[in-house]
Amino acid sequence: MESLPALRPPQQRRSRASFERVLEAGARLLEEDGYEAFTLAEVSQRAGVSIGAIYARIDAKETLVLATLTSNSTHELAYVPEFAPARGRVNHIAFWCDQRVDVHRAADVLLSAGTPIEFGPGIHGVDEITYLYVREPGGVRIELNSGGRRIFQPDRETRRWHPQLGSNSMYRNIQLVESMLESFPAIDEQVAEMRATNQ
Numbered sequence: 001m002e003s004l005p006a007l008r009p010p011q012q013r014r015s016r017a018s019f020e021r022v023l024e025a026g027a028r029l030l031e032e033d034g035y036e037a038f039t040l041a042e043v044s045q046r047a048g049v050s051i052g053a054i055y056a057r058i059d060a061k062e063t064l065v066l067a068t069l070t071s072n073s074t075h076e077l078a079y080v081p082e083f084a085p086a087r088g089r090v091n092h093i094a095f096w097c098d099q100r101v102d103v104h105r106a107a108d109v110l111l112s113a114g115t116p117i118e119f120g121p122g123i124h125g126v127d128e129i130t131y132l133y134v135r136e137p138g139g140v141r142i143e144l145n146s147g148g149r150r151i152f153q154p155d156r157e158t159r160r161w162h163p164q165l166g167s168n169s170m171y172r173n174i175q176l177v178e179s180m181l182e183s184f185p186a187i188d189e190q191v192a193e194m195r196a197t198n199q
Helices: 013-033 040-047 051-055 061-069 100-112 187-196
Strands: 093-096 117-123 129-135 141-147
Touching (some): 013 040, 013 061, 040 051, 040 061, 100 117, 100 129
Antiparallel strands (some): 129 141
């Protein structure tokens, strides 16, 4: 397979903001109209960014399509050990907030509404992202996060955290609560469902 041209990451703050708009417009276009309708001209129009500025970052439609299918967040994917015999469970779903203060504001609103906070607010030590974990009414863990490092180098080396490295809090003063290793659906519910369907 022929390799795709590399993405040329923006360096200046304004350029990064423009490129974020391009990625967001590209993702919306893919979702709404699919690959066949995905053109750089349409992305340019939706993002309000000149086609020349887009070509300054990429050489081909395919490169931009791939760039929209991943993000430049260091906190896009996390694996959690599964101690139960079940597989394919969800540990948490993350939502990005525009500013770190939004995560703290959410904590205040949630506490005011009587929603218990499971973990945080804090700052992850690996990527310096501000986090807050709560459970939605059905039991799924929700993470609200903001800040952290942004990655514009496609071949940047992955940083990994392991429990033996100690606290994943930037300040190294908060231990992970045991419930954070629980996944959804709860194993008892999953076993009962499997028995009910004779699987």
